Amino acid sequence: MEYAINPWMDTATPVDRELAVKQWHGLRETLLGLGHTVHELDPVPGLPDMVYAANGAFVVDGTVYGARFKHPQRTAEAAAHRAFYEAYGARFVAPAETNEGEGDFTYLPEAHGGLILAGYGFRTEPAAHAEAQEVLGRPVVSLRLVDPRFYHLDTALAPLDDGNIAYFPEAFSTAAQRVLAQLFPDAVRADEVDAFAFGLNLVSDGRHVVLNSEASGMAAKVAAAGYLPVPVELAELKKGGGSVKCCVAELRD
Structure with a gap:
């Protein structure tokens, strides 16, 4: 690992490249096996964090709101994502924020x-929330993240279907917790063990919940809520501060 830009990264901790690629392929095969279409973003030399494809854009109804990264180590990723989405034929809107x-x-x-x-507090600026609302024409609920270990919304909250979520309350400000409790009274609430196992960095199709195999407690919680957990091994990807959701950008045509 050449740099550290989140609390999970450690330049003194080696990453097994071969195993990381094997685990990524395992995730891909799992998604294909569940009947999903998987497009691949070609890697660019010198941009190792491109494996976390979710960070490059946000798509609602075929409109793509592009990314503008906070850290210089990731800045060049934005152009690669834009090229992918424009080749895909989507309407791409470059961000100012x-x-x-x-x-x-995330969209429900x-x-x-x-x-x-x-989410905001560590990477995304609040002004981007207003910009996204204008671009995508959907109401935006701003949620402040307060724990740097959960530096992105997708490490602390995930949709389980089109109308409900799972989340780790303590990752959010007191006011944001009140908002989430009001909006989603039936949400699945994760505990610290679930969150530290990246159990909320998941992808769900409304039935199957693909999540990190380390998050056994979270798997039990979503099963109790009526979903089918599908564990995948992503220990090497977790060293970079991401898991299932970080590796998956949803197109939402």
Whole structure:
């Protein structure tokens, strides 16, 4: 690991490149096995964090709100993501404000008529929330993150279906916790063990919940809520501060 830009990264901790690639392929095969289409973003030399593809944009109904990364180590990723989405034929809107795509934005089409939940505090600037609302035409609920270990929204909150979420309350400010409790009274609440195992950095299709195999407690919670947990091994990717969701950008055509 050449640099550290979040609390999970440690330049003194080696990453097994071969195993990391194997685990990424395992995630890809899991998604394909569940019937999902998987597009691949070609890697660019010198940009190792591109494996966390969710950070490059945020898509709602085919409109792409692009990313503008906070840290210089990731700045060049934005152009690669833009090229991918434009080749895909989507309407791409370049941002004026700093934001890290689906790292800090998520969309629930059936929650209160359709809501974008947006995190801020470490990477994405609050001004990007207003910009996203104008670009995407959906109401945005701003949620302040307060624990640097959960530096992106997708490390502390995840949609389980089109109208409900799972989240770790203590990652958010007191006011944000009140907002989430009001909006999602039936949410699955994670504890610290779940959150530290990256159990909220998950992807769900409304039935299957693909999540880090280390997060056994979170798997039990989503199973109790009526979903089917699908564990995948991503220990090497976790060393960079990401897991399942970080590796998956949802197109939302």
